[in-house]
Amino acid sequence: MAGGNAIRGSRVGAGPMGEAERGDSAPRLHVSYFCASGHETRPAFAVDAAIPESWDCPRCGLPANTDAENPPPPPKIVPYKTHLAYVKERRTEAEAKEILEEAVAALRARRAAGEVIY
Template sequence: MADRALRGMTIGAKSMESEEGVEFAERMIITYECPLAHVTSVPMSTEAEVPATWECPECGQAAARRGEDDQDSEEPKKTVRTHWDMLLERRGVDELKELLDERLEQLRSGEVYRERV
């Protein structure tokens, strides 16, 4: 049994192959940032499909691509509509100024009062 043992090398620690004549795949560095601001850089092949998220090796949370505006995502981002935007959909600025003046006049004359909570 001792005759068949590998001598002079540790198994799995070293390789007899050399990198001579080997063409490595083109790579790019993709940077991800998690919500806790941990930054992770991952080398990937240029031919690989790059995932939108990557698990943060420090905290385990989902990290998003840094500097990416989700241009590749199929679903467009929905813009946030504020109360002012919705109000402007129903009324014009001139009409709003007129309503404000009427309401302020009612408050000043005591016709309408504001309850304190």
């Protein structure tokens, strides 16, 4: 008798080799989504699944919808605001000038009193 391995030619964890052994796949529906960059994405959904209204484009990351003539616009990017920009939203120029004069007067009073200011 020839020595050998009974499972030669197969790897551990190998599953069935064909669809006949796995069973039929579920019926699918391909839906086209269009982004503002002109890309078309066609993900597959089960026929009885709820189809989402929007989908993220895998190429550019922009939102996409099913209307080829009217894709959603790219989201607006809000620039980073500095602390000064927020202060200017809350204060007018006159208020800022008044606050600055009060702060300078307070510093001059502390210096006149001999306090060390760094």
